[in-house]
Amino acid sequence: MSTPAIPKQERPPIPTEIKVLVAAAFVIAIGFGLISPVLPQFAQSFDVGVTAASVIVSAFAFFRLLFAPAGGSLVTRLGERPVYLIGLVIVALSTGASAFAQSYWQLLIFRSLGGIGSTMFTVSAMALLVRLAPPLIRGRVSSMYGSAFLIGGVIGPVIGGALGELGMRVPFVVYGVALLIAAGLVGLMLRGTPLRHIPVDGALPPMTVKEALQDSAYRSAMVSAFANGWTNFGVRVAILPLFAVAIVGETWAAGVALAVGAATTALTLQYSGRLADTVGRRRPIIIGLALSAVSMGTMGLAGGLVTILVLTAVLGVGSGLLNPSQQATVADVVGNGRSGGKVLAAFQMCQDAGGIGGPVLVGFVADQAGWEWAFALSGLISALAIIPWLRSRETLVVHPG
Numbered sequence: 001m002s003t004p005a006i007p008k009q010e011r012p013p014i015p016t017e018i019k020v021l022v023a024a025a026f027v028i029a030i031g032f033g034l035i036s037p038v039l040p041q042f043a044q045s046f047d048v049g050v051t052a053a054s055v056i057v058s059a060f061a062f063f064r065l066l067f068a069p070a071g072g073s074l075v076t077r078l079g080e081r082p083v084y085l086i087g088l089v090i091v092a093l094s095t096g097a098s099a100f101a102q103s104y105w106q107l108l109i110f111r112s113l114g115g116i117g118s119t120m121f122t123v124s125a126m127a128l129l130v131r132l133a134p135p136l137i138r139g140r141v142s143s144m145y146g147s148a149f150l151i152g153g154v155i156g157p158v159i160g161g162a163l164g165e166l167g168m169r170v171p172f173v174v175y176g177v178a179l180l181i182a183a184g185l186v187g188l189m190l191r192g193t194p195l196r197h198i199p200v201d202g203a204l205p206p207m208t209v210k211e212a213l214q215d216s217a218y219r220s221a222m223v224s225a226f227a228n229g230w231t232n233f234g235v236r237v238a239i240l241p242l243f244a245v246a247i248v249g250e251t252w253a254a255g256v257a258l259a260v261g262a263a264t265t266a267l268t269l270q271y272s273g274r275l276a277d278t279v280g281r282r283r284p285i286i287i288g289l290a291l292s293a294v295s296m297g298t299m300g301l302a303g304g305l306v307t308i309l310v311l312t313a314v315l316g317v318g319s320g321l322l323n324p325s326q327q328a329t330v331a332d333v334v335g336n337g338r339s340g341g342k343v344l345a346a347f348q349m350c351q352d353a354g355g356i357g358g359p360v361l362v363g364f365v366a367d368q369a370g371w372e373w374a375f376a377l378s379g380l381i382s383a384l385a386i387i388p389w390l391r392s393r394e395t396l397v398v399h400p401g
Helices: 016-036 039-044 050-076 081-096 105-133 133-165 171-190 214-236 242-249 252-276 282-302 305-335 341-369 369-390
Strands: none
Touching: 016 081, 016 105, 016 133, 016 171, 016 341, 039 050, 039 105, 039 369, 050 105, 050 341, 081 105, 081 171, 081 242, 105 133, 105 305, 133 171, 133 252, 214 242, 214 252, 214 282, 214 305, 214 341, 214 369, 242 252, 242 282, 242 305, 242 341, 242 369, 252 282, 252 305, 282 305, 305 341, 341 369
């Protein structure tokens, strides 16, 4: 049975607290983009090779994945807002310290600490959105939050490249200050918001991962989160630019491919959240995974830039459809009345695992068997993620009235 559409006038407004989180996400994303163009070069300035420089980049993501369970536990014990603020401060201080690193190993330690702080504010931000977003506009809220990160991530590298001309350490200082500003903004604007769950007789305890796994929607979301991380946060960012350069023979092709993917994702996000709140969560997720499977699976057959850009645009639309509905599904499973730090952390771990493992395995296949098989593997991952969603329950509940 299809989910009935909800009249626009019945939709609740977006809470001010969520707008604050979206603004903070924009600042965070710009800051992260500031250092991305200079980080590998900064690492190599300590007389290390390409592999060691890559480890600096990967360490951040690895420690995000490693610390996610502890981050979820902290959200459950301390509440969303304190963990969010502590995480931001840790990333701010570790990033500022990176600017003054005197050796490769110091830089590695500081970036690893940044990964720990990052998973703290990522998981707690998801928990805050779950707690604060009215159920009927969760898709729209997820789109707003994702758009802020995406647009900030596009603007950040442009500013970071310009700041890098002043010295490779400058973007790290600016990013650290930006994070402290974001932390102060959130701390000030959300100080009067009741977020911490206060135990009372009959109150529901925090949701466990075991409990969430009994829900077909959450199990499906875990699978698609891995596929999404693999395809859109891993292969699209790390492998697709290399493929574009290999086919076109010009380094600028990598930037064009990334820009097209980001632009089409951002454009789709302007509509996909409302779609998730009207037709339901499952349908946009299935369509998004299908578009990702087809575009990524055939990417290796592209023989020129135009084909690459068309397939990248389709991939961006698929990502824009998938993300808001997927996050809204997890929020539906947890609900507004319960803490779900561990549940959200497990979901984030699946996405991070795909983002870390995807480029490694796809890169290996590309070296051994060629681009066609490498991208076909990525397409298969997205296609397989559709299967559990075909039998999953729809989590958007509409009460007629």
